Structure formats: structure tokens, C-alpha cells
């Protein structure tokens with residue numbers, strides 16, 4: 404049970420790297436002692452690198468992660484990489500970074516991911532896979548005492564109760580790489596008391612349809628939905644941004660990462676995607692984190708945490724005019740946001756069902772089998788038939804999630820028959 408003085412994701416003295424984490428030198432010396440380094444090398448610098456396993460190396464987050472590791476190769480070392488299907492790309496990454504341990508999901512299956520997630524030499528496992536595929540590997544990595552850098556939302560949306568309680572038990576830390584949650588994490592540094600938080604304000608760009616009328620949304624195409632104004636991301640998350648389901652998933656993610664009540668999480672539209680999120684404290688002061696819309700900022704923050712080093716992207720230029728706008732979200736135009744909030748409020752299995760139904764609907768939309776505005780209809784249909792009961796182990800949870808997929812697919816077929 405967390406107490407009010409628990410400082411969220413901050414390193415706990417008794418856990419993981421412990422106090423030594425506040426100081427890289429201490430951390431490395433401690434690790435050398437722990438690893439019983441007998442090489443006789445006088446300088447710890449040869450070993451003084453955080454060893455990273457990257458799951459999902461060939462996607463957009465994977466590429467940004469590789470940029471960060473390349474730029475900070477004096478501190479970071481890639482020791483394992485996994486990808487879904489792109490074997491050639493994975494091999495090229497392994498060659499460039501001298502990585503011996505690789506796994507291709509289409510060849511090695513879940514076992515390959517689990518093996519990499521638990522590599523004995525790994526300090527941190529960066530999870531950038533899609534969907535809930537990484538849930539079991541993440542739980543195994545946590546059980547093995549690894550820290551997790553989480554870029555994937557579904558792992559927490561579906562299995563947040565399992566992941567966070569496992570992390571509390573093992574002392575592993577779950578660090579957020581999603582830009583909004585990373586921003587909140589940064590805003591909370593130095594403000595460790597949970598009771599000092601009034602609310603978390605997740606910013607949302609509003610996606611490509613921010614200015615599109617509800618009427619015009621009826622006819623938007625896959626290409627329209629994939630044209631995000633600020634961020635360059637994979638297709639699933641880009642469509643999720645267009646429906647704002649993404650922000651809904653992030654509200655649920657925030658509830659697990661920061662252990663706040665659902666009513667303490669709000670969404671603010673911020674078209675420029677420069678303020679990545681904010682925390683309002685009990686004294687009404689608001690702290691925000693700003694950076695240009697690139698994932699390298701959040702990835703670097705976590706991989707080097709708690710140290711900071713030179714950034715690798717262009718930063719904000721205050722010698723030029725910079726406007727920041729904020730406005731409330733329109734839940735009528737973006738019902739996915741409302742459905743996510745209702746799922747979060749309801750708790751139990753509802754957030755997982757929301758996520759699974761959304762996954763099926765978005766996949767169908769991307770394959771041109773479903774109009775854009777029907778995505779929330781599929782989610783709504785599933786939620787109306789979902790029961791509260793939340794499985795308390797990964798196998799049952801994944802089975803329940805698969806049942807939601809089937810239910811959503813049946814509904815899709817019914818819809819098609821009706822409109823045929």
C-alpha cells in the first residue's frame with residue numbers, strides 16, 4: 404500500500420538502484436561491486452553504461468530511442484533488441500550497435516520477448532511494442548527486478564493493476580515515456596507528496612480533425628486520419644489521436660502511473676503540442692513541461708534519469724513569436740474521449756474492454772472496412788456488454804481481452820450485413 408509520502412515513480416531508497424541513483428558515479432561503483440567485477444580495470448567507465456533492452460526497435464519510438472542511444476553512447480548501451488516482423492531492419496540495428504541478443508516476434512514468439520526482457524545484464528527494458536503483447540514480458544522483467552521504460556499504453560490500460568502491484572513488490576520502477584506522462588513525471592520531481600496534487604492536466608493536440616465539423620467527420624478517409632499536424636507516429640496511435648481515444652487511453656495510463664483518482668485527471672486541448680502536460684497543485688500553482696513535439700526528449704529523460712545531458716533535437720526558440728493556446732475538449736465531436744472517461748470511472752475490466760474494442764475498430768478502419776465515426780460505436784457496443792470483473796492474472800486477462808476482440812469482430816460483421 405502506498406502512503407502519502409510515497410514519491411510515485413521517484414527512486415525509493417530501499418529499491419532498485421536505491422539512493423545511488425541520484426549519482427551516476429555512486430551507481431556505477433555500486434553496480435561494479437554488485438556484479439563482482441574482477442576484470443581488474445581501474446576505471447569504471449568501461450562498465451559505466453546503463454544497459455538497455457529495447458522491445459519494438461523498428462517502430463517510431465524504437466527509432467527515436469536509437470537516436471538517443473547513438474548520441475549518448477558514453478552512458479547508454481543497447482544489449483538486446485526485439486521487433487515484430489522486420490528481420491532485416493532488426494539485423495541492421497544489431498550490427499550497428501553490436502547487439503548479440505535479438506528476437507523477432509514472428510519467428511521466436513512471446514518466449515523471445517520474455518527472454519530479452521529478463522536478460523541478466525539488463526538494467527532497464529524499454530517497451531515500445533504495440534497492443535498488449537508485452538504484458539507478460541513486462542511482468543517477467545519486473546519479477547526479475549528490471550526497471551521498465553514504458554512507451555506502450557495498452558500494457559497499463561489493460562494490466563495496470565498487475566504491473567503496478569508487481570513493481571511495488573519487486574522494487575522495480577515503471578518510468579513513463581509517453582510524452583504526457585513523462586511531462587507529469589518531470590512536473591512532480593521535487594513535489595513528492597500525493598496529497599499536494601490537485602489534478603493532472605493532460606494536453607492533447609486535438610489531432611488532424613480538431614477544426615473539422617462533426618458533419619464533415621462522416622466522410623474522412625484513412626489518409627485524412629493519418630495526417631497528424633504535429634507528431635509523426637505509427638498508424639494505430641495516429642488514428643487514436645484523430646478520434647482522441649489516445650487521450651482516453653492516456654487518462655487511464657495516468658491513473659496507474661501516478662495513483663490518482665479518475666476525477667483528478669483532466670484533458671486540455673493544446674494545438675501546438677509544446678506543453679506536454681501539467682500538474683495543478685493544491686495551492687493552485689500549475690507546473691508544466693515544455694519541449695518541441697519530438698519523442699527524443701522523453702526517451703532521453705528516462706534513459707539518463709536522474710541525470711540530464713545535452714539534448715539531441717532543436718529546442719524552442721524564444722527569439723521568435725511563440726503562441727500557446729488552450730481550450731476544453733469537445734466530447735460530442737470526440738465520443739471516444741467520453742467513453743474512455745466512463746470506462747476509467749467505472750474501473751474493473753471496463754478500461755481493458757475500451758482498449759480492446761478500440762483496437763479492433765481502428766484496425767478495421769485502417770483496412771477501410773469501417774467509417775471513422777463508427778469507431779466509437781464499436782467501443783460503445785462492447786462496453787454495454789462488458790462486466791466489471793477484472794481477472795487478476797495475466798493469462799486470464801489476455802483471454803478476457805481476446806473475448807472482447809471476438810465480440811467486437813462479430814459486431815463489425817453484423818454492421819456490415821446491415822449496411823450491405
Ligand code: MG
Nearest residue numbers: 581582583653
Ligand atoms: Mg502521448
